[in-house]
Amino acid sequence: MIARAIGTVCGVGNLRPAPGTWGSAVALPVAWVIHVVGGFPLFLAAAGLVFVMGWWATAQITRGSDDHDPSEIVVDEVAGQWIALFPLSYAASTRGLDILDLWPGWVSAFVLFRLFDIWKPWLVGWADRRGDALGVMLDDVIAGVFAAVGVIAMAALAHGVLMR
Template identity: 75%
Template sequence: MIARMIGTVCGVGYLRPAPGTWGSLVALPLAWALHILGGFPLLVLAALAVFAGGWWATAQMTAGQSDHDPSEIVADEVVGQWIALAPLSYAAWDRGIEVLVMWPGWIAAFALFRLFDIWNPWLVGQADARVDALGVMLDDVIAGVFAALGVLVLAGFAHGVLRV
């Protein structure tokens, strides 16, 4: 019961279609709330906690099953989305500005994370090819890192080249 609540993020993983997208969407207001409550450090701690809980929950939910990555498990999407948003949270926390001022970055973080999570390029695909609970979590962590790097590149382009 607890594993199912953690793995599906309180049932969000049962939403159709595209439960992974729903998991990523629910991660956005949660990230905002975490940032408001404790800034970047709280977002990082929450991501670590959800990673650990999601890993455990995935192992519990998939024990004895042939499907090692059922679509209803979306804790991995939450962690990956939070990683994609981390550069925005850090910048807002470090500079004392409202995190939602960077709304284009939020859109980019969401879009890039979904792209990398669905596309599974390179290291994302290698992690996804694992047939264990750690692989379920790691592919989204790596997709989140790729998305965070993309957010940084786009921010550098927008502010450095375009000067917006």
């Protein structure tokens, strides 16, 4: 079933323990490939496509189920992790940098995204409590936005204060 393949990211969501962390981890090398092939514009488009496909797949997988967010659905982690990486892709694209040279940002984006996704503060928790397929996707999108803001703040601190 195509919805299950999309929702579980080709079975990655079946890995244990911590399928969400596995989903976030597999998002990293795929993000690198997309960025290398098409820079930030392609990366942005791919994230939008993953969001829409993930929303559809989650709705299909959870239809008629009491569990609105089964742990094997990790496409939401891919979308959120990619959003957390947006500042890196944008900076590398606009400044002609090798995105792998921004490796501290990759680590920060991964750790911050997982932190916000697990902790579910404020709007992340609000989206999660929706109890529907859109909420499944939105909580990770919002966690990704929070992580992206954290990545930007950490880069500003590192380059603006620590590098002087």
